[in-house]
Amino acid sequence: MSNPDFDLDTVKHFFEHDYHDRGMMKWQGFYLSDHTAALNQQKQQLNEVYVPRPQQSLAEITQLLADAYQRQQPVIIQLKTVDQNNRHWPDITTLIHGYNANDIVIDADRLIPLQEIRNVAYKKTEKL
Structure with missing residues (x-):
């Protein structure tokens, strides 16, 4: 499929100079409440301190x-x-x-x- 109006240099220039990728910002809207609840629970678990119990034989x-x-x-x-x-x-x-x-x-x-x-x-x- 060849398009005579298509110019690869124009596309290359657009991505190098004009296009700004927002990275993860564009994906933040896709988190569901279940995902955020699981992430919060994981964060809470990481902050918990587990007291060492006695070493058993x-x-x-x-x-x-x-x-x-x-x-x-x-x-x-x-x-x-x-x-x-x-x-x-x-x-x-x-x-x-x-x-x-x-x-x-x-x-x-x-x-x-x-x-x-x-x-x-x-x-x-x-x-x-």
Whole structure:
């Protein structure tokens, strides 16, 4: 499709000198309330301080995890991992889906090395 009035130099000049791309400003109108609520929640979580619980022994951790696995009871796991500001990551509340000698399986496909676990506690469940 050839247009005799089309001049590539004019187009090139327009984009180099006349056109001003507003960057992300043009996309800000597309955020839905669900998106902004999720972003605000994520920001709040980043500002929360997670107090380190006591370091448990490997034997204690494996015993608690094995018991939770057998009973299919959810646990709260605190990892040793900290962010760049030396704050602990948020706790992981999950069921244990399996384990091997070095790892536990959560969320059906995520492995957590036992050496990375700082503390394990049973999640308190409300009784009816």
